Amino acid sequence: MNTRPPSQPVEPPRWGDRLLEWFCNAHLLEEIQGDLYERFTHDVQQVGLPKANRRYWLNVVQFIRPFTLKRQPEHYSSPGLFSSIMLRNYLKTSLRNLTRHKVSTLINLFGLTLGITACLVIYLITNYELSYDTFHPDSERIYRLIGESQYGKSGEKHPVGFVPNAVPKAIREEITGLETVAAFHNISSDVLIPTGQEKPKRFESSRHDELVVVDPQFFDIFRYEWLAGNPQTALNEPFKVVLSEQKARTYFGSIPLDHILGKEVIYEDSVRVSVAGIVKEWVQPSDFNFTDFISFATIRASKLKQSINLDQWTDIWSASQAFVKLPQGATPEQFTAQLQRFGKTHFTKNMELQFTPALQPLSDLHFNDEYDDNYSRKAHLPTLYGLMAIAAFILLIAAINFINLATAQSVQRAKETGIRKVMGSSRANLIFQFLSETALLTLIAVLISLLLVHPILSLFQTLTPEGLTVDLFSWQTLIFLFLVTITTSLLSGFYPSWMLSSFVPALTLKGQTTSKGGENGNLRKGLIVFQFTVSLVFIIGTLMVSRQLNFMRNKDLGFSTNAIVSIRPGWGDKGPVLAQKIKQLAGVERVTMEWFPPMGQAFMVTKLTYRDKKKDVEMDVSAKIGDENFIPLYQLRLLAGRNYLKSDSLRELVINETYAKALGFKKPADVLNKLIRFQDKAFPVVGVVADFHEQSFHEKIGPVFIANMPQARNISVKLATQGKQVGDLKTTLASLEQAWKSVYPDKKFEYTFLDDSIAKLYEKEQKTGQLVNMATAIAILISCMGLFGLATFTAQQRTKEIGVRKVLGASVASIVALLTKDFLKLVFIALILASPIAWWAMHQWLKDFVYKVDLNWWVFALAGVLAISIALVTVSFQSIKAALTNPVKSLRSE
Numbered sequence: 001m002n003t004r005p006p007s008q009p010v011e012p013p014r015w016g017d018r019l020l021e022w023f024c025n026a027h028l029l030e031e032i033q034g035d036l037y038e039r040f041t042h043d044v045q046q047v048g049l050p051k052a053n054r055r056y057w058l059n060v061v062q063f064i065r066p067f068t069l070k071r072q073p074e075h076y077s078s079p080g081l082f083s084s085i086m087l088r089n090y091l092k093t094s095l096r097n098l099t100r101h102k103v104s105t106l107i108n109l110f111g112l113t114l115g116i117t118a119c120l121v122i123y124l125i126t127n128y129e130l131s132y133d134t135f136h137p138d139s140e141r142i143y144r145l146i147g148e149s150q151y152g153k154s155g156e157k158h159p160v161g162f163v164p165n166a167v168p169k170a171i172r173e174e175i176t177g178l179e180t181v182a183a184f185h186n187i188s189s190d191v192l193i194p195t196g197q198e199k200p201k202r203f204e205s206s207r208h209d210e211l212v213v214v215d216p217q218f219f220d221i222f223r224y225e226w227l228a229g230n231p232q233t234a235l236n237e238p239f240k241v242v243l244s245e246q247k248a249r250t251y252f253g254s255i256p257l258d259h260i261l262g263k264e265v266i267y268e269d270s271v272r273v274s275v276a277g278i279v280k281e282w283v284q285p286s287d288f289n290f291t292d293f294i295s296f297a298t299i300r301a302s303k304l305k306q307s308i309n310l311d312q313w314t315d316i317w318s319a320s321q322a323f324v325k326l327p328q329g330a331t332p333e334q335f336t337a338q339l340q341r342f343g344k345t346h347f348t349k350n351m352e353l354q355f356t357p358a359l360q361p362l363s364d365l366h367f368n369d370e371y372d373d374n375y376s377r378k379a380h381l382p383t384l385y386g387l388m389a390i391a392a393f394i395l396l397i398a399a400i401n402f403i404n405l406a407t408a409q410s411v412q413r414a415k416e417t418g419i420r421k422v423m424g425s426s427r428a429n430l431i432f433q434f435l436s437e438t439a440l441l442t443l444i445a446v447l448i449s450l451l452l453v454h455p456i457l458s459l460f461q462t463l464t465p466e467g468l469t470v471d472l473f474s475w476q477t478l479i480f481l482f483l484v485t486i487t488t489s490l491l492s493g494f495y496p497s498w499m500l501s502s503f504v505p506a507l508t509l510k511g512q513t514t515s516k517g518g519e520n521g522n523l524r525k526g527l528i529v530f531q532f533t534v535s536l537v538f539i540i541g542t543l544m545v546s547r548q549l550n551f552m553r554n555k556d557l558g559f560s561t562n563a564i565v566s567i568r569p570g571w572g573d574k575g576p577v578l579a580q581k582i583k584q585l586a587g588v589e590r591v592t593m594e595w596f597p598p599m600g601q602a603f604m605v606t607k608l609t610y611r612d613k614k615k616d617v618e619m620d621v622s623a624k625i626g627d628e629n630f631i632p633l634y635q636l637r638l639l640a641g642r643n644y645l646k647s648d649s650l651r652e653l654v655i656n657e658t659y660a661k662a663l664g665f666k667k668p669a670d671v672l673n674k675l676i677r678f679q680d681k682a683f684p685v686v687g688v689v690a691d692f693h694e695q696s697f698h699e700k701i702g703p704v705f706i707a708n709m710p711q712a713r714n715i716s717v718k719l720a721t722q723g724k725q726v727g728d729l730k731t732t733l734a735s736l737e738q739a740w741k742s743v744y745p746d747k748k749f750e751y752t753f754l755d756d757s758i759a760k761l762y763e764k765e766q767k768t769g770q771l772v773n774m775a776t777a778i779a780i781l782i783s784c785m786g787l788f789g790l791a792t793f794t795a796q797q798r799t800k801e802i803g804v805r806k807v808l809g810a811s812v813a814s815i816v817a818l819l820t821k822d823f824l825k826l827v828f829i830a831l832i833l834a835s836p837i838a839w840w841a842m843h844q845w846l847k848d849f850v851y852k853v854d855l856n857w858w859v860f861a862l863a864g865v866l867a868i869s870i871a872l873v874t875v876s877f878q879s880i881k882a883a884l885t886n887p888v889k890s891l892r893s894e
């Protein structure tokens with residue numbers, strides 16, 4: 001038998017179609033009778049073909065005859081068996097093809113694993129953030145009372161996430177149609193548990209997100225599972241507290257919960273309450289991580305009324321919060337008119353505070369940082385959307401690698417496709433076969449990603465939200481992984497499978513392909529441009545974010561931050577005693593009693609008025625309160641006048657240059673000795689300091705006054721650094737702890753360096769920079785791996801051309817240039833496309849900063865040089881290798 005078809009056939013097109021039709025029918029028919037070879041031979045002999053053509057087609061049929069001999073009907077009698085055989089064959093063929101092309105398989109697997117891992121990690125983070133407080137029954141009907149505040153007629157209006165203390169009760173009584181209104185107040189206090197001995201057990205708790213004084217209606221809005229106590233009456237009386245199960249165990253150990261009821265708990269050293277209930281903590285993400293719920297009636301019956309004035313209408317504090325629950329079917333717009341009338345009624349034009357209440361959806365609380373409070377951790381929603389976009393782009397880049405490498409291999413697989421078609425495979429079967437290879441590779445990448453998630457989350461713990469829990473086998477995660485697997489398989493495999501299945505067998509068996517993607521590679525070039533466009537956007541973003549962070553770290557803040565330690569003793573009269581002890585320590589240069597440092601997350605704004613002959617100038621001014629050592633300790637620069645003198649009360653003011661200009665004085669010296677009214681008293685301005693930053697670079701420097709007030713209770717310590725070593729600083733810190741223990745023997749010593757406190761202002765930007773850096777590294781790595789694979793296949797396809805060129809005298813450098821110039825052109829095009837996109841994205845990001853760097857042209861040029869250098873290094877490796885190959889080897893088969 002002739003085992004090879006003739007090498008030079010004369011092909012009548014109609015007989016090629018006839019041959020394919022016979023073989024397709026033979027493959028698809030459930031019952032096949034007779035010998036296909038005999039039937040086809042009979043047809044050939046019945047038609048008057050030229051002798052040469054007839055002999056060619058008979059030889060072709062005889063060549064394929066061993067593959068198409070009689071098939072018994074029973075082989076296909078069971079559809080289930082047929083499907084299982086098909087699937088097993090697809091799997092076996094897929095494994096063989098993947099192992100045959102090891103380089104491309106590893107590149108694709110690496111890229112898909114990186115892309116899917118990034119998607120999975122980002123999904124876990126965003127899903128966790130977006131699930132905050134979504135589990136509450138009727139959560140869509142829960143709203144927080146917020147408002148817009150204004151001090152004085154000319155004061156600025158500010159959105160606030162809290163209300164005056166007297167507002168919740170009045171709204172409950174005056175606003176009709178609300179289902180429930182509940183107020184609560186955050187407090188900070190150590191907790192004492194009597195033990196029957198002389199000294200109670202102390203639990204330190206300086207956080208504002210644990211202890212709250214709540215209305216009984218709080219548990220009507222937010223539902224808890226009650227483990228002990230009566231939810232209807234637990235908080236109706238004063239001196240009652242409801243504890244979370246975990247906190248009850250912390251306070252009282254492992255005794256039965258029913259036995260904890262009635263036990264005594266002491267807050268703020270003298271507020272004695274008894275346990276009236278125990279509730280189970282929520283396991284879902286929530287901003288309401290309260291553990292101690294003290295009855296609201298305790299405020300008026302205890303010393304809490306000194307710090308929480310429930311009749312206060314003229315001031316607001318972030319600790320005062322209120323929530324409402326709307327009736328079923330009601331909308332917040334229905335209550336807008338009533339709330340506005342309420343504001344006009346209770347906050348008349350003659351009052352110092354103007355306040356208009358409003359409603360904020362519970363779903364907005366975790367993301368809207370305009371409305372601040374003492375308990376929630378704000379997530380930046382645009383950052384979450386940005387993370388999703390990054391994950392999508394990384395996965396898309398990995399899919400593009402797959403498409404590029406698959407289409408580059410099309411020539412190698414064209415003959416395989418032709419034989420499969422001749423053997424009877426339909427186009428649908430071929431597409432399914434090629435898609436199964438992609439799906440298998442994607443599934444392997446998913447399994448590897450599952451193994452990498454926990455180590456990655458542990459490695460980048462600083463970038464993940466606190467409390468993030470990972471359940472890889474929850475139904476949400478499994479559905480997400482299923483969708484990612486299907487989407488990635490279709491995204492990566494559909495076009496290559498469609499293209500490969502479109503080859504004409506009669507041409508592919510002769511070594512020809514008709515796919516344009518396989519001939520000129522325009523699609524591959526376009527995809528490479530897209531890959532590097534994304535990578536260049538990330539590179540430019542990395543450079544700009546790094547420049548802005550360096551700018552914020554190195555810019556002169558207007559005061560000294562070096563070796564300054566902040567200590568917060570808390571409420572009480574022992575702070576000055578501790579400060580006096582610290583002043584006497586060796587290694588301490590200066591000590592000041594203060595409210596807050598010049599710059600940080602905490603600050604206070606109040607109303608000041610300056611009266612001259614023409615008009616009154618009233619405005620919001622930031623208050624920096626500290627004793628006479630405040631200005632010299634922070635080395636604030638005096639432009640005119642002097643520092644205020646030592647005193648036990650407020651007597652003199654020092655203002656900043658911005659405030660002096662806002663008052664209408666062109667020179668700092670002109671404002672000296674002018675009187676400014678504060679709390680209905682006039683105080684002289686004795687000095688003007690140069691402007692300094694008191695908030696992050698997102699905020700403009702505003703009017704500031706500095707003064708001494710007896711309420712200053714925190715301590716800042718300037719450590720001596722001149723001629724000191726690191727060991728000396730540790731010794732001084734140990735001395736500070738000893739001084740602390742001598743004054744507060746039962747409290748833990750805690751301190752923070754001012755540099756670290758200021759760095760927290762840019763924590764979001766730091767995380768953004770790290771995320772952009774990682775995204776850039778991943779995008780570049782995946783793109784370069786794909787470029788490396790394409791360079792490898794290009795070099796293989798042009799092996800003989802390179803050999804001929806070397807024989808004709810081409811140098812190694814000219815061959816390398818020949819193989820790399822096309823890729824470098826694509827990177828240059830990508831730079832042109834990426835530059836306007838990156839400029840717009842960075843311009844939008846920098847808009848949030850008042851003080852920022854410029855978008856200089858050299859950043860884009862540097863990004864282009866980096867991208868071209870990376871691409872050159874990637875491609876040159878294979879290009880040099882191909883150029884150094886001995887031409888005798890590459891031309892041996894010719």
